[in-house]
Amino acid sequence: MTAIDPTAHLTDEQIEELGRELDAIRDEVIASRGEKDAAYIRKVISAQRKLELTSRGILLFSFFPPAWIIGTAGLSVAKIMDNMEIGHNILHGQWDWMRDPKIHSTTWEWDHVSPAEQWKHSHNELHHTYTNVIGKDNDLGYGIMRVDEDQKWHPMHLGQPVWNFINACFFEYGIAAYDLELGKNLHKRRRNRPEFRARAAAVGRKIRKQVLKDYVIHPLLSGPSFLTTLAATFTANLIRNLWSHSVIMCGHFPEGVQTFERRSIKGETRGQWYLRQMMGSANISGSKAMHFMTGNLSHQIEHHLFPDLPSNRYAEVSVKVKALFEKYELAYVTGPLPKQVFSAWHKVFRLSLPNKKPKVKKTSSRDKELVAA
Amino acid sequence: MTSTALRSRAWKILEMVTTPLLPSDYLDLVSPLRSGADLRGRIEAVHRETDDAATVVIRPGKGWRGHVAGQYVRIGIDVDGVRLWRAYSVTSPTSRADGRFTITVKAIPDGKVSNHLVRRAKPGTVIQLDQATGEFVLPAAKPAKVLYLTAGSGITPAMGMLRDARLTDVVMVHSAPRKEDVIFRNDLHDLVADKALTLKELHTDADGMLDVTKLHELVPDWAERETWACGPAGLLDAAEAHWAGHGIADKLHTERFRPTVVVAGEGGEVTFGKTGKTVEADGATPLLNVGEEAGVLMPSGCRMGICFGCVTPLRSGAVRDLRTGEITQAEDSPTAHVLVQTCVSAAAGPCELER
Numbered sequence: 001m002t003a004i005d006p007t008a009h010l011t012d013e014q015i016e017e018l019g020r021e022l023d024a025i026r027d028e029v030i031a032s033r034g035e036k037d038a039a040y041i042r043k044v045i046s047a048q049r050k051l052e053l054t055s056r057g058i059l060l061f062s063f064f065p066p067a068w069i070i071g072t073a074g075l076s077v078a079k080i081m082d083n084m085e086i087g088h089n090i091l092h093g094q095w096d097w098m099r100d101p102k103i104h105s106t107t108w109e110w111d112h113v114s115p116a117e118q119w120k121h122s123h124n125e126l127h128h129t130y131t132n133v134i135g136k137d138n139d140l141g142y143g144i145m146r147v148d149e150d151q152k153w154h155p156m157h158l159g160q161p162v163w164n165f166i167n168a169c170f171f172e173y174g175i176a177a178y179d180l181e182l183g184k185n186l187h188k189r190r191r192n193r194p195e196f197r198a199r200a201a202a203v204g205r206k207i208r209k210q211v212l213k214d215y216v217i218h219p220l221l222s223g224p225s226f227l228t229t230l231a232a233t234f235t236a237n238l239i240r241n242l243w244s245h246s247v248i249m250c251g252h253f254p255e256g257v258q259t260f261e262r263r264s265i266k267g268e269t270r271g272q273w274y275l276r277q278m279m280g281s282a283n284i285s286g287s288k289a290m291h292f293m294t295g296n297l298s299h300q301i302e303h304h305l306f307p308d309l310p311s312n313r314y315a316e317v318s319v320k321v322k323a324l325f326e327k328y329e330l331a332y333v334t335g336p337l338p339k340q341v342f343s344a345w346h347k348v349f350r351l352s353l354p355n356k357k358p359k360v361k362k363t364s365s366r367d368k369e370l371v372a373a
Numbered sequence: 374m375t376s377t378a379l380r381s382r383a384w385k386i387l388e389m390v391t392t393p394l395l396p397s398d399y400l401d402l403v404s405p406l407r408s409g410a411d412l413r414g415r416i417e418a419v420h421r422e423t424d425d426a427a428t429v430v431i432r433p434g435k436g437w438r439g440h441v442a443g444q445y446v447r448i449g450i451d452v453d454g455v456r457l458w459r460a461y462s463v464t465s466p467t468s469r470a471d472g473r474f475t476i477t478v479k480a481i482p483d484g485k486v487s488n489h490l491v492r493r494a495k496p497g498t499v500i501q502l503d504q505a506t507g508e509f510v511l512p513a514a515k516p517a518k519v520l521y522l523t524a525g526s527g528i529t530p531a532m533g534m535l536r537d538a539r540l541t542d543v544v545m546v547h548s549a550p551r552k553e554d555v556i557f558r559n560d561l562h563d564l565v566a567d568k569a570l571t572l573k574e575l576h577t578d579a580d581g582m583l584d585v586t587k588l589h590e591l592v593p594d595w596a597e598r599e600t601w602a603c604g605p606a607g608l609l610d611a612a613e614a615h616w617a618g619h620g621i622a623d624k625l626h627t628e629r630f631r632p633t634v635v636v637a638g639e640g641g642e643v644t645f646g647k648t649g650k651t652v653e654a655d656g657a658t659p660l661l662n663v664g665e666e667a668g669v670l671m672p673s674g675c676r677m678g679i680c681f682g683c684v685t686p687l688r689s690g691a692v693r694d695l696r697t698g699e700i701t702q703a704e705d706s707p708t709a710h711v712l713v714q715t716c717v718s719a720a721a722g723p724c725e726l727e728r
Binding site for chain 2: 033034035036037038039046049050053093096097098099100101102104105106107109110111125206209210212213217218221
């Protein structure tokens with residue numbers, strides 16, 4: 001933990017009590033999961049498919065500018081829905097309880113260049129288990145950036161605002177590379193390992209299918225609209241990438257979010273694990289539509305506490321979770337999207353430069369945040 | 374190029390258009406019962422039979438291959454958002470002209486699916502289907518003299534047979550608690566009026582349970598009859614003993630709706646390797662139920678150890694066959710895997726399944 005621990009006022013007994021209260025919230029949702037929830041996800045999936053089909057249909061005439069605009073907008077939204085509210089959440093196993101083989105974490109595939117299987121490992125097993133633990137959770141800067149004072153500075157970090165922008169534009173490729181742990185695995189000694197080669201080949205196949213669909217087949221189907229459709233699918237992918245990158249940056253990078261040292265999680269109890277998720281995540285406030293378009297990752301704190309509860313229930317859960325934050329005098333980090341995105345980018349810029357005394361600096365920024373809130 | 378080759382190439386191109394989804398994911402939105410789709414059906418009507426039984430009329434998808442009288446069909450239906458599979462006997466004749474078939478369901482206490490079908494199922498609901506299956510059928514060469522020995526909802530496969538073919542000499546001995554509990558009572562008496570059936574109806578609340586050893590009092594020529602028996606385990610066990618005692622076990626055909634569990638032992642921790650879930654299981658709960666409860670996609674079939682539709686590789690540990698108590702252990706080698714029937718096997722200590 002950092003120099004001034006914002007959870008220092010809690011006794012061990014309180015932390016375990018907090019854990020029990022969170023377990024009770026979880027049990028309540030699980031006991032009441034049912035027909036309405038199932039109908040919700042089926043409706044979203046069906047709406048996404050119809051929207052994608054319609055948008056691609058409209059794009060067949062994309063040489064006509066209004067068709068291009070409507071089709072591109074529709075396809076962007078469809079791709080965002082596929083990745084966020086549908087794909088991310090199904091791959092978390094949020095809907096496994098329905099026992100529908102068509103909507104199950106082990107059978108789902110998404111509109112994304114990283115194969116579901118590999119993403120599930122790096123995201124569900126690594127990021128969600130080791131949330132914000134420096135050196136363990138690669139989501140902290142994705143291995144290309146420094147997003148915490150406690151992370152070691154390297155001259156490479158001077159360019160991180162640029163890396164981050166490029167990563168945002170091609171975010172799905174960034175994730176695929178990240179899931180492959182390219183940084184580590186491209187090393188001479190590792191790159192010929194059969195296990196890595198098999199995974200790299202799977203990513204290659206997935207990229208091929210995705211690229212063929214978006215940049216060859218659909219433009220070809222558009223005939224005279226070939227080039228405009230190509231531009232439309234490229235734009236839709238770009239918008240989806242920028243959007244999901246922004247939402248995901250808001251989850252753990254804004255000021256006020258805590259990071260943890262490796263040794264702090266040794267022998268962690270359930271209560272302490274919950275507490276780390278509470279302090280290591282940040283929400284986005286906004287309308288119902290906003291929550292939907294972020295795949296309910298706007299309820300990042302709730303999602304990190306209960307990664308496998310159905311996403312449509314996070315809103316009601318957040319009311320109870322927020323009450324617990326208040327009860328235990330903890331800071332619930334949240335804010336509107338522009339504010340949180342700015343905060344995250346600000347950090348990316350600020351930490352591109354070395355900081356002298358990491359812990360002091362970090363603590364002071366945290367104090368400022370608390371005063372501001 | 375042949376037309377099938379052409380069609381498969383066209384399908385491949387369509388898959389490139391819809392990837393990562395399949396063309397069928399889109400087609401299912403508009404036509405879930407089309408040919409080529411996973412086999413499904415649509416509930417068209419639910420008719421009340423008794424206080425706690427109902428007949429469900431199902432319009433099957435194009436892939437339905439029909440049934441043989443006496444067979445059962447497995448249906449998958451979403452109850453409170455959870456897909457549950459159960460087997461029910463087909464009660465309509467094979468000759469039904471409109472292509473629909475019916476199942477007849479008796480709501481059993483705490484039965485999630487049966488209560489849902491009898492009390493809450495709505496016309497229009499799309500359900501999952503398997504092809505009809507089962508050996509409890511009349512042979513192609515129809516026997517001259519037939520006896521149906523049934524009780525409670527055990528009448529359903531017999532009704533399927535009765536409605537399907539008119540045989541010359543048919544006797545039915547049917548038990549139910551009270552007159553108003555007899556499913557198909559009006560239909561049975563219509564058949565009696567038509568002289569197509571001799572019916573011995575027992576109301577066990579008043580008459581007491583049928584003593585199978587005294588069957589000759591009701592049906593003097595019982596031993597000459599080819600007999601189909603379906604009902605609670607007690608009735609079937611008694612019938613099997615009685616027929617075997619007279620050395621005519623080959624004349625008796627039985628259908629059980631539930632496996633007979635004889636042995637339960639210590640349970641253990643069950644790991645589902647692919648899904649990455651580990652749960653504690655007792656020694657009496659079938660691994661199939663354990664997996665389903667944990668949200669693991671478990672293949673399933675008859676749920677009574679007959680069809681082998683549920684077999685799953687056992688990676689490590691040991692399981693116990695609930696019918697015999699026999700222990701099956703995983704092989705030491707990572708390549709040789711032992712297949713176990715999850716519907717009749719429970720954990721016997723820690724074990725790992727490949728699901």
